[in-house]
Amino acid sequence: MTHGKAAFTALVLAGQRPGMDPLARHCGMDLKCMVPVAGLPMLQRVVTTLDRNDAIQRIFVSLPAPSALDDLEALAPLRQNGRLQAVQSASSPSASVAEFCKTHWQAGEPLLVTTADHVLLNDEILGLFLDQARKNGGDIAAGLTPSAPLKAAYPTSKRTYLHFRDEAYSGANLFALLTPRAQSAVAFWQGVEQDRKKPWRIARRVGMKALIAYLARRLTLEEAMQALSKAAGAEARAVILPIAEAAIDVDKPEDLTLVETILAEQAANT
Numbered sequence: 203m204t205h206g207k208a209a210f211t212a213l214v215l216a217g218q219r220p221g222m223d224p225l226a227r228h229c230g231m232d233l234k235c236m237v238p239v240a241g242l243p244m245l246q247r248v249v250t251t252l253d254r255n256d257a258i259q260r261i262f263v264s265l266p267a268p269s270a271l272d273d274l275e276a277l278a279p280l281r282q283n284g285r286l287q288a289v290q291s292a293s294s295p296s297a298s299v300a301e302f303c304k305t306h307w308q309a310g311e312p313l314l315v316t317t318a319d320h321v322l323l324n325d326e327i328l329g330l331f332l333d334q335a336r337k338n339g340g341d342i343a344a345g346l347t348p349s350a351p352l353k354a355a356y357p358t359s360k361r362t363y364l365h366f367r368d369e370a371y372s373g374a375n376l377f378a379l380l381t382p383r384a385q386s387a388v389a390f391w392q393g394v395e396q397d398r399k400k401p402w403r404i405a406r407r408v409g410m411k412a413l414i415a416y417l418a419r420r421l422t423l424e425e426a427m428q429a430l431s432k433a434a435g436a437e438a439r440a441v442i443l444p445i446a447e448a449a450i451d452v453d454k455p456e457d458l459t460l461v462e463t464i465l466a467e468q469a470a471n472t
Contacts, residue, residue, distance in 0.1 A: 209259035210332065210378075211311055212252045213302055216245055216265045216318035217291030228455050233270055235318035237452070240465045244452055245318040246274050253280060254325060257332050258314065260284075262306060264291040264298045296391040303385050312336075313379040320375045321461050322447040327374075331441050331448075335378035340431075340439035342384040345374030346423075347449035348442065355446035359460055366423045372449040376441070386435035 216235035218226070223234040231237050235245040245263065252261050261280070263271055268288035271277065280286035289306065292298040299315055307313055314332065316323065335343035349363055349370040363370040379388070421429075423440055431438045443449075452458050 207257075207336075208310065208312055210257050210314045211307070212258050212261045212314045212316070213299065214245065214248055214252070214261065214263045214316055214318050215291070215295050215298055216263050217295070217298055218266060219294070225452065225454060225458065229458075233266065235265070236270065236273065237458070239321050239452060239458065240462045243274060244321045246276055247321050248316065248318055248323055249274075249277055249280070249286065251323050251325065251328060252314075252316075253285065255328055255332070257329075261286045262302065263288050263318070264302060265289070266291050294392075294395050296388060296395045300385075300388050300392055303379070303388060307379075309382055313384075315377040315379065317375045317451065319451040319453060321452050322450050322464060323376075324447070327376075327443060327445055327448045330443060330445070331374070331376045332378070334441040335380065335439075338439040338441060339380075339437075341379075341381045341436040342387045342434075343378040343380065343439045343441050345376035345441045345443050345448060346371040347374050347446065348444055351444050352446045352449050356450065356460065359450060360456075361449055364426075365419050366426060367420055368422050371423065371440075371442075374443050374448040375451055376443070376448070378441075381436075383436045387438060390434035390436075 216233070218234050225237060226232060226234040229237045236243045238244075239247060249261060249263065252258050263286070265271060265288050268290055271281070271286075271288040277286055289302060292301045295317075303313070312335075331343075331345050346364075349372065352359070352361060352372060361372040363372050379385070427438050427440055447464065450457070450461060450464070452461050
C-alpha cells in the first residue's frame with residue numbers, strides 16, 4: 203500500500219524526564235531543547251529545517267512548559283501565522299505522541315515525529331525520509347542508519363546499534379505515522395517504555411522466538427519488522443537513511459562537541 207501526497211503534520215518531541223537533564227545542567231539551561239548548538243538553540247534549528255519542507259503543513263512542539271517557545275524570537279513569525287504551535291508534553295516520549303494523537307491528530311493526515319535534539323537534520327535527510335516513508339507504505343515508518351557509513355564518517359562517535367544478521371542500524375529519530383492504525387504501534391511503544399526495566403515483559407510483547415533470533419543475530423531487519431508489526435498490530439516499515447548525520451543527535455556533552463565540529467565543517471564547505 204502506498205500513500206498519497208497529503209501534507210504532513212510534524213511533531214517535535216522536546217520534553218524531558220523528571221529532574222534536571224544532564225546536558226541541560228552541563229550547559230546551565232533549564233531545558234535541554236534550548237541548549238545552544240553553534241550559537242542557535244537546538245529546537246530552533248530543527249523547527250527551521252522542518253519549516254523549509256513544503257510537504258509539512260503544520261509544526262507542533264511538545265514541551266514541558268509550552269510558554270518556553272516564546273523565548274525563541276526567531277520563530278515568532280511561524281507562531282503568528284499559525285504554522286507553529288506548542289503543546290504540553292507528557293511523562294515520556296511515547297505518552298507525548300499518544301496524547302498528541304488523541305487531541306490534535308486529524309484522521310488521514312500523515313504525522314512526522316522527530317526530536318528537538320536532532321540538530322543535524324537537514325533538507326536531504328528529511329526529504330529522503332518523507333519520500334521513502336510514502337513509497338514504502340505500511341502504517342508506520344522508522345528511520346534507520348546503517349552502521350557502515352556512520353562508523354566510516356565518525357569512528358569515535360558512540361551510538362546505540364540494533365544488530366541484525368544483515369547489518370547493524372542506529373535509530374535516526376524520524377518516525378512517520380501514515381494511517382490511523384499507527385496508533386496501535388504508539389500504544390505498543392508505551393507498553394515497551396513502561397516495561398523498560400522488566401525485559402521479560404518486553405520479550406513477551408515481541409515474542410520469544412523473535413527475541414531469541416535477534417539475540418543470536420540470526421534475525422534480518424525485514425524479519426524484525428514483520429515481528430514488530432505482528433506485536434504492535436500495525437504494519438511497520440523501515441526507511442534506510444545511508445547518511446551518517448541522520449543518526450547523530452545531541453544527548454551528551456561529547457555529542458555537542460561533535461555536532462558543533464560537523465556544523466563548522468559544513469559551513470566552511472559551503
